[in-house]
Amino acid sequence: DVKVTQSSRYLVKRTGEKVFLECVQDMDHENMFWYRQDPGLGLRLIYFSYDVKMKEKGDIPEGYSVSREKKERFSLILESASTNQTSMYLCASSLLAGVREQYFGPGTRLTVT
Amino acid sequence: LAKTTQPISMDSYEGQEVNITCSHNNIATNDYITWYQQFPSQGPRFIIQGYKTKVTNEVASLFIPADRKSSTLSLPRVSLSDTAVYYCLVGESTGGFKTIFGAGTRLFVKA
Known part of the structure; x- marks a missing residue:
């Protein structure tokens, strides 16, 4: 089974702090994505990467x-x-590009106070 | 990527068949139709993907009419555990990287 893990399930940070969210996958997939999900807005794509050191907005x-x-x-x-x-x-x-099967991690709920 | 429109929410009872329709009037020739399911406090999970006519797997069926401007996800005999948000996505199966998830359809299954 593909496994995507995220470093934290819950995180609370203060305004102005630098925050790192980590994601690790164990299936040698080329493509990785970061989304944020807000009520009523669905998932919105923040960044994706199709190779090491490559990134796209x-x-x-x-x-x-x-x-x-x-x-x-x-x-x-x-x-x-x-x-x-x-x-x-x-x-x-x-593994593949486009609207294909993406495997998601459990998510990190970040609260910034 | 083609924009999709789906109902915001649906209610059903255990044992019923549920059909969720998604409109995608601007679907392009190379676009596939993909559905995801998301349970509370989890990431979305791929359910099914199709290009035309009918696709069936162990979880659901996907019906796509000839004009491909809409599609219907069919869940046979739903149970309480099928309560989730269902997302319809339309886009190229290869080549493009961006994936657009809309607000989805919140299905609530009652006992």
């Missing part, structure tokens, strides 16, 4: 950056956390 990249130094690990960075970044963050990976 999604629909809402402002206020975020990412890092992919190893194939299995994709990190989401909030340079200076703000209250409007309080959300559920979901990481996913996929």
Whole structure:
């Protein structure tokens, strides 16, 4: 079974802090994704990566950056956390590109106070 | 990627068949239709994908009419554990990386 793990299920940070969310997949997938999920808005793509050290902006990249130094690990960075970044963050990976089967982690619920 | 429209919520009873319809009027020739299921406090899970006519697996069936402007996810004999949010996505199966999840359809199954 594909496994996507995220470093924390719940996280509370203060405004202005630098926040790191880590995601690891164990299936040698080329593609990895970061989404945020907010009530009534569904999932919105923040960034994705199709190879090591490669990244592309999604629909809402402002206020975020990412890092992919190893194939299995994709990190989401909030340079200076703000209250409007309080959300559920979901990481996913996929073997193939496009609208194909993506495997999701359990999510990290981040609260910024 | 084609925009999709689905009902915000649906209610059903255990044992009933549930059909969730998704509209995608601007679907392109190379686009596939994909459905995901999300339980509370979990990430979405892939259910089924199709291009035309009918696809069936152990979880659901997907019906796609000839014009492909809509699709219907069919869940046979639902149980309480099928209570979840169901997302319809439309896009190229290869080549494009962006995936658009809308607000989905919240299905509530009652006893």
